[in-house]
Amino acid sequence: MRIFGKGRHRxxxxxxxxxxxxFTLIGDGRxxxxxxxxxxxADLEPWLSESWFNLALxxxxxxxxxxxxxxxxxxxxxxxRAAGAPDWWNVGIAATALQDWPLARRAWQAYGLQxxxxxxxxxxxxxxxLGSAAVxxxxxxxxxxxxxxxxxxxxxxxxSIPLPSSGxxxxxxxxxxxxxxxxxxxxxxxxxxxxxEIELWAPSPVPTWVVLLEAATEAxxxxxxxxxxxxxxxxxxxxxxxxxxxxxxxxxxxxxxEGDGEHLDPHDHxxxxxxxxxxxxxxxxLWVPERECGVxxxxxxxxxxxxxxxADSPDSRDWRDLEEVC
Numbered sequence: 582m583r584i585f586g587k588g589r590h591r592x593x594x595x596x597x598x599x600x601x602x603x604f605t606l607i608g609d610g611r612x613x614x615x616x617x618x619x620x621x622x623a624d625l626e627p628w629l630s631e632s633w634f635n636l637a638l639x640x641x642x643x644x645x646x647x648x649x650x651x652x653x654x655x656x657x658x659x660x661x662r663a664a665g666a667p668d669w670w671n672v673g674i675a676a677t678a679l680q681d682w683p684l685a686r687r688a689w690q691a692y693g694l695q696x697x698x699x700x701x702x703x704x705x706x707x708x709x710x711l712g713s714a715a716v717x718x719x720x721x722x723x724x725x726x727x728x729x730x731x732x733x734x735x736x737x738x739x740x741s742i743p744l745p746s747s748g749x750x751x752x753x754x755x756x757x758x759x760x761x762x763x764x765x766x767x768x769x770x771x772x773x774x775x776x777x778e779i780e781l782w783a784p785s786p787v788p789t790w791v792v793l794l795e796a797a798t799e800a801x802x803x804x805x806x807x808x809x810x811x812x813x814x815x816x817x818x819x820x821x822x823x824x825x826x827x828x829x830x831x832x833x834x835x836x837x838x839e840g841d842g843e844h845l846d847p848h849d850h851x852x853x854x855x856x857x858x859x860x861x862x863x864x865x866x867l868w869v870p871e872r873e874c875g876v877x878x879x880x881x882x883x884x885x886x887x888x889x890x891x892a893d894s895p896d897s898r899d900w901r902d903l904e905e906v907c
Contacts, residue, residue: 596626600635612643630659634668641671644780649675650684657691664693670734670759677735678756678782680705689734709733713773715765716757718747720777726765734759736782742789742817742875745906751815751877752785787814787877789907792887794818794872797897802872804898805890812886814878820869880905 592600603618619639623632633656640649653672660666673688675681682704689696697709711731716739718725727741727749736754743749761774796802802818809816876883884903891898 592626592629592631596622596629596632599625600631603635603639607639607642612639615639616643628659630656630661630668632656633659634671637668637671637675641674641779644678646675646678650679650681664691666692667759674735674756674759674779677733678780685733685735692734694734715763715773715775716755717762717775717777718743718749718755720762723747726763726775729755737776739785740815741822742815742819742877743907744819744875745789745791748907749781750785750787750789750907752787753781754783756780756782785877787879788905790876790878790883790903791819791906792874792876792903793901794874795870795899795901796872797870799868801894801897802874804893805874805887808890809876809878809886812878812882814882814886815876816878816886817875818872819875820872 599618599622603615603622606612606615606618616636616639619632619636623636626632633652637649637652637656640646640652650672653668653675656668657666657672660668669688669692673685673692676685676688686696686704694709709732711733714729714731714737715726716729716737718727718739723746725744725747727739727743727747729737729739729741731737732754735756737757739749739751739753739755742751749755756779757776758779759776761776763775764772765775766772794802794805796805806816806818876886878886887900887903891900
């Protein structure tokens with residue numbers, strides 16, 4: 582129920598029925614049919630901000646950003662509160678997808694966020710200092726949660742090396758939804774939200790490689806990761822950084838895997854003692870020298886990087902089976 586002027590306006594029964602049916606269809610992935618119903622609902626109650634919010638939401642699900650922006654702007658024009666409305670957040674996502682930076686800044690400020698005064702020449706907001714977060718890539722497919730840096734309220738730069746099944750690369754920027762689905766906590770007690778990816782916003786030119794390492798110790802493994810970072814790229818020991826979680830576990834509050842060898846995690850559905858994406862856990866004592874490692878680096882650099890790593894300690898390091906996977 583909303584108040585317009587001095588009268589109270591209640592949505593009609595027809596509006597409620599059409600809207601309820603539309604969201605049932607959305608849950609079944611029937612976006613075209615849902616769109617027809619939500620359009621009818623907006624025709625029935627054009628003065629309800631919810632009518633246009635629902636349409637904006639549908640267009641967001643369809644990644645139709647022009648329509649999402651148009652419907653979102655109609656929704657915010659009818660709001661009866663000054664700040665904090667999710668209508669503005671959806672406008673911000675649509676504006677970010679379209680690189681409509683003036684509107685994006687207006688949306689975040691209207692929602693109640695503080696934005697720095699600076700920006701790029703295009704007006705893109707920078708320096709928001711939103712910190713680290715996790716993002717669930719391909720949430721409707723083989724979902725994978727990776728770490729990243731929040732550039733603004735709707736974008737995350739991926740800093741982990743995703744598995745090739747995600748179709749994503751290190752350094753890519755993804756557009757993400759506003760409501761977190763789950764949390765990851767660290768041993769230090771910090772908690773980080775997990776956002777769902779909506780779509781790829783900016784691709785990365787850096788390919789992903791998988792390689793089998795022989796690393797006698799954890800220090801040998803760490804040396805490769807540091808060597809890659811010093812070169813401006815990345816290496817990640819997938820044998821110790823990947824856990825296989827069910828959907829319920831993934832969307833709950835979970836301790837992050839910090840590669841410390843802890844074991845008996847009841848939420849880890851992988852196979853203990855085996856390196857690789859299907860099982861990285863050991864009994865907390867055993868170090869397995871053979872490691873499956875992801876490397877994000879240009880083709881012109883990756884072999885030299887690995888050879889340089891081996892040359893620093895040839896008795897305890899080796900590599901083989903390098904393959905570009907994404």
